[in-house]
Amino acid sequence: MSAEPASGGDEPLLSARDVRFRWPGAEQDLLSIDTFSLAYGERLFLHGSSGSGKSSLLALLGGVARPREGEIRLLGKPLQALRQKQADRLRADHIGFVFQLFNLVPYLGALQNVMLPCSFSTRRREQLQAEGVSVEAEARRLLERLELADEPLLQRAVTDLSIGQQQRVAVARALIGAPELLIADEPTSALDEGTRERFLELLFGECDVRGTAVLLVSHDVRVGALFDRRLALSDLNMARTA
Amino acid sequence: MKFTILRLAAASLWNRRLTVTLTAIAIGLSVALILGVEKMRRDARSAFSSTVSGTDLIVGARSGALQLMLYSVFRIGNATNNVSWASYQRYADDRRVRWSVPLSLGDSHRGFRVLGTSAEYFEHYRYGQRFPLRFAEGGPFSATREAVLGSAVAKELGYTLGADLVFAHGAGDVVLETHDEYPMRAVGILAPTGTPVDRTVHVSLESITLIHIDMEVPDEQSSKNRFQRLIKRAVADRDLTPKSITAFMLGTRSKLDIFRLQRDINRDRNEPLLAALPGVALQELWDLLGVAETVLRLVAAMVVLTGLLGMTTLILSTLEMRRREMAVLRAVGARPLHITGLFVFESALLGIAGVVFGLVMLYAATLLAQPLAATTLGLHLPVEAPRQGDLVILAAIVAAAAAAGLIPAWRAYRSALADGLTIKI
Numbered sequence: 001m002s003a004e005p006a007s008g009g010d011e012p013l014l015s016a017r018d019v020r021f022r023w024p025g026a027e028q029d030l031l032s033i034d035t036f037s038l039a040y041g042e043r044l045f046l047h048g049s050s051g052s053g054k055s056s057l058l059a060l061l062g063g064v065a066r067p068r069e070g071e072i073r074l075l076g077k078p079l080q081a082l083r084q085k086q087a088d089r090l091r092a093d094h095i096g097f098v099f100q101l102f103n104l105v106p107y108l109g110a111l112q113n114v115m116l117p118c119s120f121s122t123r124r125r126e127q128l129q130a131e132g133v134s135v136e137a138e139a140r141r142l143l144e145r146l147e148l149a150d151e152p153l154l155q156r157a158v159t160d161l162s163i164g165q166q167q168r169v170a171v172a173r174a175l176i177g178a179p180e181l182l183i184a185d186e187p188t189s190a191l192d193e194g195t196r197e198r199f200l201e202l203l204f205g206e207c208d209v210r211g212t213a214v215l216l217v218s219h220d221v222r223v224g225a226l227f228d229r230r231l232a233l234s235d236l237n238m239a240r241t242a
Numbered sequence: 243m244k245f246t247i248l249r250l251a252a253a254s255l256w257n258r259r260l261t262v263t264l265t266a267i268a269i270g271l272s273v274a275l276i277l278g279v280e281k282m283r284r285d286a287r288s289a290f291s292s293t294v295s296g297t298d299l300i301v302g303a304r305s306g307a308l309q310l311m312l313y314s315v316f317r318i319g320n321a322t323n324n325v326s327w328a329s330y331q332r333y334a335d336d337r338r339v340r341w342s343v344p345l346s347l348g349d350s351h352r353g354f355r356v357l358g359t360s361a362e363y364f365e366h367y368r369y370g371q372r373f374p375l376r377f378a379e380g381g382p383f384s385a386t387r388e389a390v391l392g393s394a395v396a397k398e399l400g401y402t403l404g405a406d407l408v409f410a411h412g413a414g415d416v417v418l419e420t421h422d423e424y425p426m427r428a429v430g431i432l433a434p435t436g437t438p439v440d441r442t443v444h445v446s447l448e449s450i451t452l453i454h455i456d457m458e459v460p461d462e463q464s465s466k467n468r469f470q471r472l473i474k475r476a477v478a479d480r481d482l483t484p485k486s487i488t489a490f491m492l493g494t495r496s497k498l499d500i501f502r503l504q505r506d507i508n509r510d511r512n513e514p515l516l517a518a519l520p521g522v523a524l525q526e527l528w529d530l531l532g533v534a535e536t537v538l539r540l541v542a543a544m545v546v547l548t549g550l551l552g553m554t555t556l557i558l559s560t561l562e563m564r565r566r567e568m569a570v571l572r573a574v575g576a577r578p579l580h581i582t583g584l585f586v587f588e589s590a591l592l593g594i595a596g597v598v599f600g601l602v603m604l605y606a607a608t609l610l611a612q613p614l615a616a617t618t619l620g621l622h623l624p625v626e627a628p629r630q631g632d633l634v635i636l637a638a639i640v641a642a643a644a645a646a647g648l649i650p651a652w653r654a655y656r657s658a659l660a661d662g663l664t665i666k667i
Contacts, residue, residue, distance in 0.1 A: 064572065085577060092575020099573070102566045105250070107257030119246035120575030173574065 011076050012037040013180055013213050014061065019070035020239075021056055029068070030056050032239035040180065041211040043204070045224035048233030054217050057233070058185055061215075062095060063087030075180065093123035096174025096212075100186035103170035104158040111154050114139040114173045124177020135176070142172035146202050164195040171203050175212065182207060184216045188223055200226055247580050250571075251587035258560070265553050266595035272549035273600025273639060274607065276542035277632055281604070283535050285623055290316070290524055293437040294491075296368030298500050299517045301325065301333065301507055302489035307518035308526045314345055314489035315520070317355045317438045321347065324486035329513045338499040339492055341366045346450050346487045349409045354395045356409050356443045358450030358487070364390070366493060369437045379403055380430035386448045386482065390430035394440040401428055407443065409453055424453045436622035448482035492517075546639060550646045553592050557585065557650040561657075568658045581658045585651035586644050593643025597636050601628070 014037065021031040031053045038044055048054045059065035060072055063079045064087070072079040075094060079087055096117070104113045118125045118135045128138050143149060146168040158166060167187055174182050184203075188196045204226065207214055216223065217233070224230045255262045294300075294315050302310040303323030312318040334342040343366055346358030357363075364375050364382045380403045383390055389407055396402070406425040426445055434440055494500050500519070507517035568581055608625050615623050628636065 062573070088572075088575065088577040091573075097573040099570075103570060105567055105570055107253045108250075112253075117574045120580075 011073075013040045013042070014038040014072075014074050014215070016060075016072045017070055019060065019067045019072060021060055021065065021067045023056070023065075029239045031060070031067075031237055033057075033070075033236055034238065036236060038181070038213055038215055041213050043207075043214045043226075043228040044216070045227035045230045046215065046217045046233055046236075047219070047221055047224060047230065048217055049219045052233045053237050053239065054185065054233060057237075058183060058217070061183065062097070063091050089121075092117065092121040094179045094181060096176075096179045096182045098167065098170045098174050098182065098184040098187045100189050101163070103173075104166055106157075106159050108158065109154065110143065110148065110156075110158055110161065110169045111136065111139055113158060113169055114142060114176055117173060118177055121177060124179065127177045138176055139172065142176060142206065143169070145206050146172050148172070163190045164199065167191065167199060168202065171199075171206070175206055175210075178210045179212065181213045181215065184214065186218050186220075187216065189218065189220065196223070247583045248587050251584050251591055254584070255588055255591055261556060262592065262595075265549075265556050266592055266599050268552050269546075269549040269593065269596025269639075269643070270599025270603055272542070272545040273597050273636070274603035275545050276539075276635060276639075277600065277604050277628070278607065279535075279538045279542045280632060280635070281608070281623070283538075284629075286531075287528070289436070289622060290527065292370040293439075294368075294520050295370065296366075296372050296493065297491045297520055298494045298497070299492040299504055299507070300489060300520060300523075301492060301515055301517045304514035304516045306526075307516065307523040308530070310489065310516055310518050311520060311523040311527070313347065314491075315438070317347070317357075317442065321488045324488055325490065325515065326486050326513055327484055329510065329515060330487055330490050332512075333490070333492065333503075333507065336503070338494055338496070338503050340495045341493040343367065343491045344447060344484075344487045345489045345491065346447055346484060348488065349411055349450065349453070351395075351407050351409050351443050352399060354392070354399075354441050354443055355438075356445060356450075358445055358447045358484070360447060363444065366491070367439070369435050369439065373435070375435065375439065376433040378431045378433040380428070383429055383444070383446050383449075386446055386452055387424060387426050388429040388445065388449070389426040390432060390444040391428050392432055392440040392442045392444075393434040395443055396428070396431045401431075403428055403431065409443075424449075447484045447487065451482040451484045546642075549596065550593075550639075550642055553589065553596075553643065554646045554649055557589065557647065558653070561650055561653055564654070565657055568654055572658055578655050578658050582648075582651040582655045585654055586647040589647025589650075590640060590644035593640040596643070597639060600636075 016033050016036040018035075019031060019033045020029050022029045046054075046057075056065065060067055060079075061074070063074070063082065066080050070080075074090060077090060079090070082090065104110075105116065108116065115135050118128065125135065128135055133141075140149075143154065148154070148165060148168055153161070153165070158169065161169065167190070170187075171182075174184075182203075187203075188199055191199055200223065204214070206212075214227075216227070218224070294311075300310060300314055302314055302321060303325055305322055309319065313321050330342070330344055333339060334344075341362060343363045344358075344360055347355060349356040349358075361382045361384070364377075367375055369375075377390075378393065380390070391401055401407070405428045407428065408425050426443075426449060432439065492503070494503060504517040504519065507515050571581060571584075572578075605625055608623050612623050612625075
């Protein structure tokens with residue numbers, strides 16, 4: 001049911017090797033990962049409770065934090081060797097993020113929120129240009145795909161939307177301009193049972209269109225059923241965390 | 243990209259428009275204050291400087307040059323001593339003197355000063371860029387009991403030509419004695435000048451003498467008094483030459499004579515006199531006001547600082563609540579520099595809004611204060627575009643606001659780096 005990998009040959013989309021990480025000032029390593037990889041178009045469920053080094057891993061993969069040792073590669077580029085500016089650009093161009101809560105910029109409308117990454121990423125903008133669609137048209141299309149086409153809804157302040165609606169706006173924003181990877185951090189934890197299923201269906205549906213790889217981190221094992229591969233962060237992370 | 247951040251900053255401010263507006267108004271008040279102080283300083287100077295031009299010397303009884311200027315030209319305060327008519331005659335006839343105008347003050351009409359002078363006044367008095375006085379209606383007085391009104395006098399009291407005016411002794415609001423036996427008839431109304439002339443009633447020296455005759459008669463029983471008055475009046479009809487005047491203005495034939503003449507007058511053996519150069523006396527005034535101006539400017543600068551501190555506090559206080567927003571912006575591709583820029587732009591936009599509010603408030607205040615300043619101070623406050631000096635101040639305030647934004651920006655930058663994509667609580 002997964003789409004064909006977009007490109008890449010032998011090189012995985014994302015890989016980590018011998019990574020050691022601690023936040024500045026920390027006494028011991030928070031993360032110690034010997035090997036990790038994610039293929040193009042793959043759906044990986046990472047099971048992790050809070051305190052298992054989840055936030056640190058996301059910071060590393062997003063290029064906002066640097067490992068003390070080891071190597072992290074995104075699209076063949078070693079993140080730890082990039083300047084902060086280059087890492088920021090790589091993240092903006094190729095990764096869409098969805099968090100547990102408060103994903104949206106509160107003073108922008110839903111449509112502006114979805115369009116926002118294209119202001120920061122030239123690649124995403126150019127991607128849409130190449131496809132011959134305007135940023136706004138694509139934003140509307142994505143919102144419609146995620147069942148948010150209702151115009152009055154889009155006019156409302158995003159803080160007035162329900163959590164489920166906010167999460168879907170966040171997915172649309174993460175996916176605009178076709179990044180290769182979607183990283184979702186507990187995206188369903190604030191949703192109730194019924195909407196959770198539907199949310200994941202919509203998310204996967206739209207990711208399939210472009211062959212976007214999905215890395216979802218959650219403490220909720222039930223969510224993992226829909227994934228190609230499941231991993232426990234505690235198995236991955238060799239560091240002894242309290 | 244820069245534009246994105248600017249748009250975000252504007253949207254963020256708009257989202258908090260109530261607090262933002264209040265802060266902008268606080269900055270606006272400080273802007274209005276600092277520009278207002280500058281404006282008052284400038285307008286007061288130009289008003290004083292333009293009140294007398296083309297007069298070489300002002301002569302009065304010996305006191306201070308500034309005091310002499312204030313009471314004779316600006317009609318502020320009163321003379322302590324008079325100048326004898328003989329002295330005036332002597333200098334009026336001096337060969338170096340091209341023209342002379344006597345000034346006799348001390349009476350008032352419904353709060354406006356009365357000036358006794360000669361018809362030459364209308365010919366030689368100059369204001370501003372050496373503008374002569376112009377008549378809006380009628381002409382100069384030619385006989386006793388005729389008056390020429392300043393434009394504000396006519397306008398505020400609703401007088402037209404032919405109106406009767408009764409003078410009061412003294413210039414205060416409380417009138418102790420009126421010269422009601424001798425009403426004056428308005429024969430001329432002057433065009434506006436923006437100087438104290440507008441607020442002056444002009445009559446001949448003879449008219450002044452006439453209305454004061456009664457006062458020289460000892461106040462006895464009324465019937466006897468009336469009889470004496472009649473006698474006095476009969477006498478007075480023949481000679482109304484004043485015995486003394488308050489001060490006089492001189493114009494010389496050659497500028498080279500000014501200093502010699504000034505020295506001669508100051509050394510006069512018959513009477514202690516003082517001849518003042520208007521420009522020098524004004525300089526004394528500026529020196530005197532300089533300290534007060536500096537204090538005012540300092541206070542205004544402090545108020546601006548307070549406004550900017552308030553703004554910084556506002557932004558800093560929301561910083562904690564906005565950490566989530568910063569993380570989201572980072573996740574969609576904003577660099578730490580963008581986060582910094584967001585706060586700097588927000589502060590700069592607030593500064594600009596403050597400047598706009600300030601200008602609006604300044605103009606509104608100027609319009610409101612115009613009539614009051616004109617009636618109480620004789621000061622004309624024009625509504626005008628900001629001067630170059632003002633623009634420098636405004637630019638400095640916006641720059642200071644943007645610089646103040648660096649404080650929250652720096653903290654946001656630090657927490658954006660530390661937080662990464664998820665805030666640690």
